[in-house]
Amino acid sequence: MYAMERQQLIERELREIGRVSVVDLARRFDVTTETVRRDLDRLEGLGSLRRVHGGAVDIGRASTAESPLTERRERHRDAKRAIAAEAVTLLGPDFRGSIFLDAGSTPAAVAALLPAALGAGIGGVEVVTHSLEAAHLLAGEERVQLTTIGGRVRGVTAAAVGAHTVRTIGQLRPDIAFVGTNGLSAGFGLSTPDPDEAAVKAAIIQSARRVVLLADAAKFGEELLVCFARLDELDVLVTDAAPPAALSEALEAADIEVRVA
Secondary structure, three states: OOHHHHHHHHHHHHHHHOOEEEHHHHHOOOHOOOOOOOHHHHHOOOEEEEEEOOEEEEEEOOOOOOHHHHHHHOHHHHHHHHHHHHHHOOOOOEEEEEEEEEOOOHHHHHHHHHHHHHHOOOOOOOEEEEEEHHHHOOOOOOOOOOEEEEEEOOOOOEEOOHHHHHHHHHHOOOOOEEOOOOOOEEEEEEEOOOHHHHHHHHHHHHOOEEEEEEEHHEEEEOOOEEEEEEEHOOOOOEEOOOHHHHHHHHHHHHHOOOEEE
């Protein structure tokens, strides 16, 4: 394979996944890691990517980069549906209690599956959310009692944020919370680009009796601007692939149950 062909494939993977690893690319292309590093150096010089330790990320994936909800909804769609399907099994058809749904494309996938997962019972489950998308999916559904939390709505995530939102969440104690994240790493924990979103997510995690993190494999190793939780504040991680070694060890040390959809 010529260098130009490798570099085109690297650019394609960055567009689709957002991150590449030197070791993985070397194994895939059957070349040395030095050859891959030269490819990455050339692509960085052309402005196609940004080098990070062990690999490279898409040029748009800065610590404050954030895609619109409509775009994130389509990205890794199958993985998010699989994660949502696994996540709702934590409830079971006889679940009765309260659920908090975070904003984001993967929690929204949980919202879409939630009514069917709750069985035939009516009115036995209270769902609370600050997500306009999750609220829209559940509005009028007889099997749940829906409560929405207001605040200033961020257009990019369709989520209510701000002091009122955080204060209201702090007065709740939901039985289980399904939380999304932009980044998940062994050293930095859970992170997101926006401080207001981070404050809301932190409040959800602090309020819930049980915290379930929903994160596809593309989030592994990512560190965005604001950390909103440590690993040991989680109870369960639901994902679509086994975490890499360092993250897996950190999750095990934090006594977190990992479920791979």
